[in-house]
Amino acid sequence: MKTIILSTAIRLLTPLFQVFSIYILLRGHNHPGGGFIGGLIGAIAFVFDTLANGHESTEKTFFTLKVYQQPRKSGISYLQHYLQFIRMNIQRKKEAGQLDVQQQYCIQLRPVYLMALGLFIATISGTISLLLQQPFMTSQWPEFHIPVLGSPGTPLLFDLGVYLLVMGIILKIVFTLAKE
Amino acid sequence: MSQHLLVLLPLLLPLYGAILCLPFWKRSLPQQWVAGCTQVCWMASAAMLIYEVTTTGIVKTQIGNWPAPYGITMVADIFSALMIGASTIVGFAVYLFSLRGLNESRKTYGYYPMLLLLQMGISGVCLTGDIFNLYVWFEVLLISCFTLLALGGTKAQLEGTIKYVTINMLASGLLLTGIGMVYSLTGSLNLAELGRLVRQPGSDLSLVNIASIFFLIGFGIKSAIFPLFFWLPASYHTPPIAISAFIAGLLTKVGIYTLIRLFTLVFIMDRNFILPLLLVLSGLTMVVGVLGAASQTDFRKILSFHIVSQIGYMLMGLAINTPLAIAGSVFFILHNILVKTNLFLISGVVAQRHKTFALKKLGGEYLKNPFLAILFLLSALSLAGIPPFSGFWGKFMLAKAGLLNENYSIVATSLAVSLITIFSMTKIWNEAFLKPKPDNNGSEKEVVTSEEKQASRYLLVPVVLLAGIILFIGLYAEPVISLSIRAAEQLKNTDLYINAVLNR
Amino acid sequence: MEALLSIVTGMLFMVSMYFILHRHLFKLILGLILFGLATNLFMFVAGGLTRGNSAILKQDQEVAIEPYADPVPQALLLTAIVIGFGLQAFAIVIIKRVYQVYKSNNLDDLANNDNIEH
Numbered sequence: 133m134k135t136i137i138l139s140t141a142i143r144l145l146t147p148l149f150q151v152f153s154i155y156i157l158l159r160g161h162n163h164p165g166g167g168f169i170g171g172l173i174g175a176i177a178f179v180f181d182t183l184a185n186g187h188e189s190t191e192k193t194f195f196t197l198k199v200y201q202q203p204r205k206s207g208i209s210y211l212q213h214y215l216q217f218i219r220m221n222i223q224r225k226k227e228a229g230q231l232d233v234q235q236q237y238c239i240q241l242r243p244v245y246l247m248a249l250g251l252f253i254a255t256i257s258g259t260i261s262l263l264l265q266q267p268f269m270t271s272q273w274p275e276f277h278i279p280v281l282g283s284p285g286t287p288l289l290f291d292l293g294v295y296l297l298v299m300g301i302i303l304k305i306v307f308t309l310a311k312e
Numbered sequence: 313m314s315q316h317l318l319v320l321l322p323l324l325l326p327l328y329g330a331i332l333c334l335p336f337w338k339r340s341l342p343q344q345w346v347a348g349c350t351q352v353c354w355m356a357s358a359a360m361l362i363y364e365v366t367t368t369g370i371v372k373t374q375i376g377n378w379p380a381p382y383g384i385t386m387v388a389d390i391f392s393a394l395m396i397g398a399s400t401i402v403g404f405a406v407y408l409f410s411l412r413g414l415n416e417s418r419k420t421y422g423y424y425p426m427l428l429l430l431q432m433g434i435s436g437v438c439l440t441g442d443i444f445n446l447y448v449w450f451e452v453l454l455i456s457c458f459t460l461l462a463l464g465g466t467k468a469q470l471e472g473t474i475k476y477v478t479i480n481m482l483a484s485g486l487l488l489t490g491i492g493m494v495y496s497l498t499g500s501l502n503l504a505e506l507g508r509l510v511r512q513p514g515s516d517l518s519l520v521n522i523a524s525i526f527f528l529i530g531f532g533i534k535s536a537i538f539p540l541f542f543w544l545p546a547s548y549h550t551p552p553i554a555i556s557a558f559i560a561g562l563l564t565k566v567g568i569y570t571l572i573r574l575f576t577l578v579f580i581m582d583r584n585f586i587l588p589l590l591l592v593l594s595g596l597t598m599v600v601g602v603l604g605a606a607s608q609t610d611f612r613k614i615l616s617f618h619i620v621s622q623i624g625y626m627l628m629g630l631a632i633n634t635p636l637a638i639a640g641s642v643f644f645i646l647h648n649i650l651v652k653t654n655l656f657l658i659s660g661v662v663a664q665r666h667k668t669f670a671l672k673k674l675g676g677e678y679l680k681n682p683f684l685a686i687l688f689l690l691s692a693l694s695l696a697g698i699p700p701f702s703g704f705w706g707k708f709m710l711a712k713a714g715l716l717n718e719n720y721s722i723v724a725t726s727l728a729v730s731l732i733t734i735f736s737m738t739k740i741w742n743e744a745f746l747k748p749k750p751d752n753n754g755s756e757k758e759v760v761t762s763e764e765k766q767a768s769r770y771l772l773v774p775v776v777l778l779a780g781i782i783l784f785i786g787l788y789a790e791p792v793i794s795l796s797i798r799a800a801e802q803l804k805n806t807d808l809y810i811n812a813v814l815n816r
Numbered sequence: 817m818e819a820l821l822s823i824v825t826g827m828l829f830m831v832s833m834y835f836i837l838h839r840h841l842f843k844l845i846l847g848l849i850l851f852g853l854a855t856n857l858f859m860f861v862a863g864g865l866t867r868g869n870s871a872i873l874k875q876d877q878e879v880a881i882e883p884y885a886d887p888v889p890q891a892l893l894l895t896a897i898v899i900g901f902g903l904q905a906f907a908i909v910i911i912k913r914v915y916q917v918y919k920s921n922n923l924d925d926l927a928n929n930d931n932i933e934h
Contacts, residue, residue, distance in 0.1 A: 168898065248334030255327055261377075267316045268324075268386075270377040305905050309912070444892055451899045458906055462913075470914045471926045477907050478836065481848050484903070485855040488896055492859030495889065 139184040142177075149177035157295050158281060158288075167291035171298030179306050187310040195241040243307065246300030254293025257286040316373040318364055319386050321357035322396050322435040325350055330428040340419040344411065347424040351407045354431065355400040358393070365393040366795065370802070370812035372441065380814045381505040385441035387813055390799035391642055392438040395569055398649045399434050401781065402561050403427070405774035409657055410554035412767045413664065418464050418552065426463070427558065430456040437566050441813055443494060443578075444501050446570065447487050450534070454480050457563060460555045461547065472547030479543040483533035490526030494578075497523065504813035507577045507806050524579040524586065528571070535567025537627060538597040541620045545604065548619070549612035549669070553660030556612065561653030564619055565645050568626045572641060576803045581633055590631035595722050598624030598729040605736045611659040611669040611744065614736055615652070618695065621729060622648050628726060629710055632717050639800035640709030643793060647694070647702040647785060654691045654778040658684065661771045662744055664764075671740065676749035684772065685745045687779045692737040694782050697730050701786040705793060821861045828854035839923045841911050848907055852900040856893055863889025 153174035160166030181190045200220055204213045261270040273285040281288075329350030336342040364371055365388055372387035374380065388396075407427070414423060433453025440446050458480075462473040495501060497519050498509045510520060529540070536544040548560050581587050601621030608614045626648070629641025661684060662677060663669050678685040694701035697708075707730060714723040785792050802808055810816075828850055835847030868883035918925055 242337065244334055244337050248331055251327075251334075252331045255324070255331065259324065262314075262317050262320065262324075265314050265316070267373045267375060267377045268320050269375050301902075305909075308909060444895070448895060448899065451903065455902060455906060458910070462910055465913060465917070467917055470910065470917055473910055474914055474926065477903075477910060478844065478848065481903055481907065482836070482851065485851050488855045489858050491892070492855075492862040492889070495859075495892075496862035496864065501888070501892075 134184070138180075142180045142184045146177040146181060150174060153177075153295075157291060160291055161287060167294030168298055170291075171295040172302065174295065175299045175302035175306075178303055182306055182310055187307045191240070191307070195243075197239040197241075199237045199239060201237070243300040243304035246296050247304065248300075250293045250296030250298070250300055252293070254290050254297065257289035257293060260286055315364075315371050318357075318361060319371055319373045319388050319439060322354060322361060322400075323386075323432055323439060325354050325357055326428040326432040326435065329354075330425040330432065333425040333428065337422075338420050340416060340424075343419070343424040347407060347428060350428060351400070351404045355404055358397045358400040361388055362390075362393045362397050364388075365390050366798070370809060372813055381500055381502045384445050385502060385504070385813050386439045387441040387504075387809070388439055389802050389809060389812075390795060391569070391573070391803060394642065394646055394795060394799060395438045395566070396435055398646045399431065399438075399562050401778070402558065402649055402653045403431050405653060405657065405778050406554060406558040406561075408774040408777070409557065409660065409771060412770045413660055414552055414554040415464075421463065422459070423463060423555075426456045426459045430460065430558070434562060434566055437570060441503050442501055443503055443506065443574075444491055446503075447484070447491060450487070450570075451484060453563070453566070454484070457559055460559065461551050463551070463555065466550075468550045472550035475543050476547040479533060483530045486526050486533075487530035490523050490530060493523040493526060494520070502813070503573075503577055504810040508810050508814070510578060510580060511806075520579065521582060521585065524575070527574055527579070528586075528589075531567045531571045531574075532593075535564045535571065536597075536620050536623055538593050538600055538624075541597070541601070541623075544620060545608075545613055545616040548616040549610065553612075553656060553663070557653050557656035557660065560616065560619055560656055561649050564623055565626070565649055568623060568630075568641075568645060571627070572630050572638065572803065575630060576638070577806050577809060587631060587633060590627060591719065591722055594624045594627035594631050595725045596624075597621070597627060598725060602729045602732045602736070606732060606739075609671045609743075611662065611671060611674070611740060612656070614671075614740060615655050615659060618733065618736070619652060621733065622652070622695075624729070625707065625710060625726060628722055629713070631722070632710070632713050632719055634713050634717055635797070635800045635804050636709060636716070637713035638803055639793070639797040640706055640713055642796040642799050643709060644703075644706030646792065646796070647706050647782070650778055650782055650785075651691050651695050651703065654775060654782065655688075655695065657771075657775050657778070658688045658691065661768060661775060664768050664771060671743035673750060674744040675747045676745075678745040684775075687772075687775055688745065689741065690779050691782060692741065694786060696734040696737055698734075702782050702789065704786070705789045709793070709796075818861060818865055821857065821865070825854055825857045825861060828857060841915060841921050841923060844923070845904075845908055845911055849904055852896075852904065856896055856900070859896065860889055860893055863892075 153170045153172075156165040156173055157167055157170030158165075160170065178190055178194060181193070185193075201217065202220070204210070208216075258269040261272055262268050264270075264272070269286075269290075271285050271287050273283050275283075277283050329346055332346045332350075333343045336346070361371075370387060370389045372385055375384040375386060377383070410419070410423065410427075430453060433449050433456060436449030436452060437446060440449055458473060458477055461476055462469055491501070494506065497516075498506055500506055500509060509515060533540045533543075544564070548556055550556075551559075575581060575586075575590075579586070598621050601617050601619070601624060605614045605617035605621065608617060622644075625644050626641050629637040629639075629644065631637075659669065662674065665677075665680075666674050668674065690701065694703045697703035697706070707726065711723050711726060714720070714726070832847045832850035832854055835843045835850060838844070838847070863886055866883050866885045868885055869881050871880045871884040871887045873880060914926070915921065920926075
């Protein structure tokens, strides 16, 4: 289903979906919302992108990071070398052609890794209270406040875990079903 | 160690293990290490839980520190601790078997995380004290079980999985319907609170009985009770042994565990309807299962049908419903988890050499490997209930309870079924071990490389481990029997459970 | 309203059973999905239908304002829907694999593992 209208609209809507999903994630403690629905909304952006461009394109655009690396030139300290390495990888779009790139790696973020990370965060958020000799998943609230977010307690951590988990699962399902 | 941590460790350890396996997707070696460490820790946590429960009584924790009838309770009494203990032993044995007995592609594509999640589901079902949470844990257990059954995706496996998925989704739906009914009748989901409300004078029991039928059918499908068992022999023999041994050894017993828990705690056994129904169902389950086994000629299918038949015995204890009978059921469940897994593992060792499970093509195993033959004989006689082995004590307790309670016909049925069990075990013995290997016209000349020989020697390790435990339980049955009797007393004396959970 | 929803629940159960008992793989999926919906609706109706406020306490409230809807069945339903979603996704993937392997939509073509001999 490759139509120009859809793919253009999706390119504009994707960041909107992302921002909205994070908003839904953060307001979830006292209002409708939360990790699950936030994760669903966040995943919708990528699902639409898969519909418009195919799953390979989605995986390549959003879940793969190409890393360029040069061997260290003699006479340059390690710090300089790493600074150069970071700069090269940030600015690569403009000067990718001129770089004498020696090696490039692909870091791929599989949906499975998202799921693992989400599960881990969610489980850790429950285990923290076990370590404090309280029942599992008793909510712990730190003393300080962050201006917009409020106090970031363990329920927020749990919601964040659910967010990542749901996103990973939806993406896994969609990519599996899209592979023909 | 705090009570909260102690109750939840058997649940959290497999979860953390599974999470740690996921970053090593497609690399089997680190997954193996993580899973192995988790299995050992899981065993240790179950041992600590059993020790704590037997010394200090029922332990519980409230998730999120919400008080008892409102929050989710996790509670461990002797029965659930013993169930977890048995499943940890079986899990460790199956893990050892999978190191050499499972092909590399299945190991890389998520065997270990799924096995660990399945074990987490089993711990959850055994520990939870909330009826809806029970449903959730059952779904956790089932979806990992679906994945394991389909792992590898051979033709036969897919077909078995589709039957299993369909019937189990129906069962889950019925469970959910029952839960909705119980909630609308009583307004509570906590098992202890439900037990208290049902026993209150003046409560309307007729509708609770209707809800109990939903649970009987739902868990009856999951534990393969008589008219609802057809999915089991159609799906359990399809996956490789390292998967089917664990599933066959444990899942149906977990279903029976929940039936015993619910029908002793929540649903009052009605002498006019539920008890006779359970009695008839248990008798039919035994007879039909064992007759099905007698007609089969595939090693694994015979064992699968025997699962159905043994489920009848466990249900029989619940149906007689005296403390001794329930103790017999508890003992029988523990014994059956170990024995059934061991028999499946032995069938795997035999099939590793002969590349087949069909009894017609097997043979000559006794001459080639007398040690394995003795291990099989031990487990098979234990399954049939011959005196020095563990199966005897379970059947003895059940039969004694039945005679004391004057249920003569069910006792006669169970003894007759034992006889046919010996018959079909003899069939396996004759066909696979005693008779000479049939000649395949020289076309399939058996070439056993030294590597394969070493692998099959390695596969014997878990079998020896389980057989040792079975022999130990058989010869030195006293501590396990006294534990089962204590578990049954706790189950029958529901006030202990209710007071422990509701803090009264 | 409750009577109407009860009838709808019963009809959903009926239709889903009809679909599941068909020999067609696609109808099997439809049947399973409808069955899940029917059980969810049953739970919702059995939990009691109350038109009213949500049971969320405001800043300085001690009890919720009557009449309020019972939040427990809603929470249970949400969980059940999510679980059902996972199970249905798995069932769809499995059924798709079966179709690819067997090249057939008919459940009767799958009846050959009862006599497998390796």
